[in-house]
Amino acid sequence: MQATPTRGYTASKLQLLNRLARAEGQVRAVRRMVDEDRYCIDVLMQISAVQAALEKIALGLVDGHVRVCMQGDGGAPADPEERVDELMGAVGRLVKR
Secondary structure, three states: OOOOOOOOOHHHHHHHHHHHHHHHHHHHHHHHHHHHHOOHHHHHHHHHHHHHHHHHHHHHHHHHHHHHOOOOOOOOOOOHHHHHHHHHHHHHHHHHH
């Protein structure tokens, strides 16, 4: 039987799941607002709040990845150059819009 690998979010998994549940609730609220024909600016403000929540979650994941996965046996590539490429690719996808 193989052990579950340690991930960057393992220590704070419950907190991460709670944050994701709140973001999910915010998305449902946006859907409800559209269903109720709410004012466009109000819907856009709520979408902005969802994006900010997801960005905070993503930055927390990046932090955990760097601190745990890249420094230990968390599944990151063994070659340091590949680790940097992997990280920069992930960060690039986060900031690309």
